Amino acid sequence: MKSTIQRGAVMCLALWVCVVGAKAQFADSVVSVNFGPNFNVGYGPDNPNFPQCVLGPPDSTARPCAPAFVPAELLSLGTGGSITLYFRRPIVDLAGVDFTVFENPFYISCDTNRVYAETGIVSVSKDGISFIEFPFEVVDSLPISSPRRYRGLAGVTPTNGAVSPLLPGSPSQNRSGGDSFDLATIGLDTVYFVRITDAGDRVNDGGAFAASFDLDAVVAIHQAALSAPVQTQKPATFTLFQNYPNPFNPTTVLTYELSQAGKVSLELFDAQGRKVATLLNQMQGVGRHTYTLSASHLSLSSGMYFYRLSAGNFSQTKSMLFIK
Secondary structure (H helix, E strand, O other): OOOOOOOOEEEEEOOOOEEOOOOHHOOOOOEHHHHHHHOOOOOOOOOOOOOOOOHHHOOOOEEOOOOOOOOOOOEOOOOOEEEEEEEEEEEEOOOOOEEEOOOOOEEEEOOOEEEEEOOOEEEEEOOOOOOEEEOOOOOOHHHOHHHHHHHHOOOOOOOOOOOOOOOHHHHHHHOOEEEEHHHHHHOOEEEEEEEEEEEEEHOOOOOOHHOEEEEEEEEEEEOOOOOOOOOOOOOOOEEEEEEOOOEOOEEEEEEEEEOOOEEEEEOOOOOOEEEEEEEEEEEOEEEEEEEEHHHHHHOOOOOEEEEEEEEEOEEEEEEEEOOO
């Protein structure tokens, strides 16, 4: 389980945007994951810590010469694999970089001119459908181990877990490390989704020696927040939406809206109507909620499943398809 960062001071950068040193700076859920071959055993689809291992701050014990390497802190995507994360409060474009991707590269023999990189290509989206890729460049004239070889890619700069992840910059300057991105680069002012794709054969970063991007965390530096409570529109009815993606493997997001606060139950059934699991059984407030279902956690077999939302006198069921 990710360690949490103690709540810090709130620095309001605008009337409606604040930077908050708290859990809200991290991704809220995993929308989808596609694993490629060559993932690290115990860190890929078989990682029992997924999705919590990527929903939170980077490993506080990671250092530029001694990276994170425990399943509780990393998800190995495999060659060409990808992951899409959702931020309930969007990342916004302000002065400087707007978010940072943390992987587990490290300086070879603590030489800052030599890095073991596992590169990833970063793209973002407002709606989760149309993604825009950040431009990147590989300087082939520089050695594979040179950090200056890679521009605009994640998985290049080591993590300095001794420093707040809200302080982006080089570990050599006592900053958090990781690779940071500015939405102004691609002309967007707001995004809700961040996707990281292992660079695979698009980037020569070491071949078999760097076969998998290992995600630690994505941290929003500039994130929309309210400096004072706002009245949001109350849902008119209880609604259970279709899961996304569907079919899915290995995760999918269940979304629903509550028009009244109360006890909520979310249950999963197999094709024969037998209850597989109670996913959720707790009090929740009015508004939209999401639940990320992990097939690996529930040891699901391929096939049709049904999920049922119950809240007060409301009950609705929808079907979904899991394909291994």
